[in-house]
Amino acid sequence: xxxGRYKRLMVEExxxxxxxxxxxxxxxxxxxxxxxxxxxxxxxxxxxxPCRKFGRLLRFPTSELRAYATLRSATAxxxxxxxxTDRVTRPTRRRxxxxxxxxxxxx
Numbered sequence: 001x002x003x004g005r006y007k008r009l010m011v012e013e014x015x016x017x018x019x020x021x022x023x024x025x026x027x028x029x030x031x032x033x034x035x036x037x038x039x040x041x042x043x044x045x046x047x048x049x050p051c052r053k054f055g056r057l058l059r060f061p062t063s064e065l066r067a068y069a070t071l072r073s074a075t076a077x078x079x080x081x082x083x084x085t086d087r088v089t090r091p092t093r094r095r096x097x098x099x100x101x102x103x104x105x106x107x
Contacts (some may be wrong), residue, residue, distance in 0.1 A: 016059035022049065026069060034058075 040048030
């Protein structure tokens with residue numbers, strides 16, 4: 001749920017968005033957004049969320065972000081198939097509880 005100032009930020013239309021606005025728009029976490037932005041900058045735009053650096057500031061172009069969102073939703077991976085039931089599982093080790101510890105105190 002978008003609260004407070006982030007909700008207000010989404011209403012206005014800008015050429016560039018902040019990290020907080022991208023988080024709200026894509027419904028992704030801050031760490032993911034920064035990680036994908038770093039990936040975009042490292043690969044010269046081949047992968048990641050499109051962004052620009054203005055000094056130390058990181059901004060995301062609205063038009064490119066829309067294209068990224070539609071591309072990402074179109075290439076979203078399908079649901080994972082159910083795990084195979086004929087898989088051989090390794091037996092688990094059980095801890096042996098020994099209550100007889102008198103041998104520890106014998107000299």
